[in-house]
Amino acid sequence: MALFDVSGYKSHAGLRGQILGTGVGHLVDRPNQEFAVPVGVDPSGFLKSCSREGAVSIDLNHGTTTLAFKFRHGVIVAVDSRASAGSYIASKEANKVIEINPYLLGTMSGSAADCQYWERLLAKECRLYKLRNKQRISVSAASKLLCNMMLGYRGMGLSMGSMIVGWDNKGPGLYYVDDNATRLSGRMFSTGCGSSYAYGVMDSGYREDMTVEEAYELGRRGITHATHRDAYSGGVVNLYHMQEDGWIKVCKEDVSELIHRYRKGMF
Amino acid sequence: MAMSYDRAITVFSPDGHLFQVEYAQEAVKKGSTAVGVRGKNVVVLGVEKKTVAKLQDDRTVRKICALDDNVFMAFAGLTADARIVVNRARVECQSHRLTVEDPVTVEYITRFISSIKQRYTQSSGRRPFGISSLIVGFDFDGTPHLYQTDPSGTYHAWKANAIGRSAKTVREFLEKNYKEEHMESDTDTIKLAIRALLEVVQSGGKNIELAIMKRDESMKILVQEEIEEYVTAIEKEKEEAEKQKKKT
Numbered sequence: 126m127a128l129f130d131v132s133g134y135k136s137h138a139g140l141r142g143q144i145l146g147t148g149v150g151h152l153v154d155r156p157n158q159e160f161a162v163p164v165g166v167d168p169s170g171f172l173k174s175c176s177r178e179g180a181v182s183i184d185l186n187h188g189t190t191t192l193a194f195k196f197r198h199g200v201i202v203a204v205d206s207r208a209s210a211g212s213y214i215a216s217k218e219a220n221k222v223i224e225i226n227p228y229l230l231g232t233m234s235g236s237a238a239d240c241q242y243w244e245r246l247l248a249k250e251c252r253l254y255k256l257r258n259k260q261r262i263s264v265s266a267a268s269k270l271l272c273n274m275m276l277g278y279r280g281m282g283l284s285m286g287s288m289i290v291g292w293d294n295k296g297p298g299l300y301y302v303d304d305n306a307t308r309l310s311g312r313m314f315s316t317g318c319g320s321s322y323a324y325g326v327m328d329s330g331y332r333e334d335m336t337v338e339e340a341y342e343l344g345r346r347g348i349t350h351a352t353h354r355d356a357y358s359g360g361v362v363n364l365y366h367m368q369e370d371g372w373i374k375v376c377k378e379d380v381s382e383l384i385h386r387y388r389k390g391m392f
Numbered sequence: 393m394a395m396s397y398d399r400a401i402t403v404f405s406p407d408g409h410l411f412q413v414e415y416a417q418e419a420v421k422k423g424s425t426a427v428g429v430r431g432k433n434v435v436v437l438g439v440e441k442k443t444v445a446k447l448q449d450d451r452t453v454r455k456i457c458a459l460d461d462n463v464f465m466a467f468a469g470l471t472a473d474a475r476i477v478v479n480r481a482r483v484e485c486q487s488h489r490l491t492v493e494d495p496v497t498v499e500y501i502t503r504f505i506s507s508i509k510q511r512y513t514q515s516s517g518r519r520p521f522g523i524s525s526l527i528v529g530f531d532f533d534g535t536p537h538l539y540q541t542d543p544s545g546t547y548h549a550w551k552a553n554a555i556g557r558s559a560k561t562v563r564e565f566l567e568k569n570y571k572e573e574h575m576e577s578d579t580d581t582i583k584l585a586i587r588a589l590l591e592v593v594q595s596g597g598k599n600i601e602l603a604i605m606k607r608d609e610s611m612k613i614l615v616q617e618e619i620e621e622y623v624t625a626i627e628k629e630k631e632e633a634e635k636q637k638k639k640t
Binding site for chain 2: 258263265266269270273294
């Protein structure tokens with residue numbers, strides 16, 4: 126398989142399998158994975174049983190709002206910063222954007238542990254790709270690698286909704302990847318339980334020919350309004366702008382101040 | 393004491409040789425010649441076609457193989473070994489397209505083929521592949537490349553090279569006659585490859601198989617008539633060069 130060593134997919138048969146080539150079986154097998162899962166264990170069934178009434182509740186909602194959209198001058202990425210464990214706010218300044226390299230960003234929503242682990246693994250693979258091939262990995266390849274990692278654990282209870290944003294020689298790239306190994310390319314995405322509110326704001330304010338300042342404002346508004354209505358989103362808005370020569374971090378503003386700016390009549 | 397160190401491939405001899413690899417390189421030297429030239433806008437591979445028996449269908453003897461739309465290769469040495477390598481390389485090209493959503497670069501597929509060859513020089517009970525290959529093509533950003541691999545698993549980039557029988561003679565001819573300015577013209581690049589092959593091939597154009605690839609086009613194997621045209625043009629140029637020499 127291409128990028129065998131990069132994607133971590135090695136045949137269990139080891140060297141013999143590598144030399145003789147992979148048979149048809151390997152295309153459908155779950156190849157070498159980061160974590161071996163014991164036979165007979167059903168992680169997603171176990172998780173379902175934990176969310177019953179009266180039992181200890183392990184709530185893996187995608188408690189977040191993240192958004193990203195492409196426009197004429199690149200890609201805007203905006204995320205909130207609240208980390209929640211059920212109804213407890215674990216952190217008001219969680220970092221939900223991973224800076225993979227100066228030309229690639231990944232956002233995180235869902236289980237914080239899953240997102241952090243798999244996206245840091247993706248960052249490692251991107252770096253290895255660059256060392257081996259002497260050129261930066263493309264956004265489509267990076268998102269594909271993450272998607273294939275998710276595919277190896279499909280149905281086992283991972284929870285991750287991520288957007289891979291970058292600029293390569295095909296131009297600006299925006300991909301949505303989630304724990305079902307869905308991978309979509311698009312112009313505008315929002316993930317997390319605050320995403321419906323963010324979509325509403327983005328859809329009504331989006332124009333392809335926005336100026337850079339208007340785009341920043343749209344990203345900020347999307348997150349702010351989502352945090353205003355969604356209990357699981359809050360904290361600060363972290364805003365990034367992906368340009369041709371790399372990303373810049375635009376701002377980090379508290380939503381409680383932003384909401385006053387946007388809803389002047391309300392308070 | 394060479395005898396005791398060439399049984400098992402994985403063993404070094406006291407003076408640092410891997411004899412099986414060197415014997416594999418000898419096998420390559422027995423194969424029919426192949427020539428590759430990298431022009432600015434076209435890449436050319438030519439091979440010496442061995443004369444086929446009367447009853448043999450000569451379309452089944454193909455020494456130039458396409459690996460993907462943008463890469464193709466020729467080899468010198470054991471044909472059966474080459475078939476395995478070509479198959480693995482073809483699968484890898486498609487696998488790369490699937491995972492990376494881009495066609496392979498020539499360097500990537502060369503590196504892949506070389507790693508396969510190297511693996512066979514470092515495991516017990518297996519012999520190395522008895523082929524050297526010339527891999528040419530264009531990357532998706534339009535740069536042309538020519539790489540040569542050998543049984544030890546090393547690879548190098550070349551502007552023009554030859555492998556197989558009489559490779560040394562052909563390479564010397566290429567060194568003498570390769571001119572950077574001529575590589576701008578497709579015809580001159582093709583002519584250089586043909587002239588190089590004509591040095592060592594008996595009976596002229598009939599025993600040459602040639603494939604070219606222009607940027608953003610797929611590989612084209614020239615038919616006999618086209619090769620004859622080039623050969624006639626080359627012979628004319630030779631005659632005129634001779635006449636010039638006689639005059640001065």
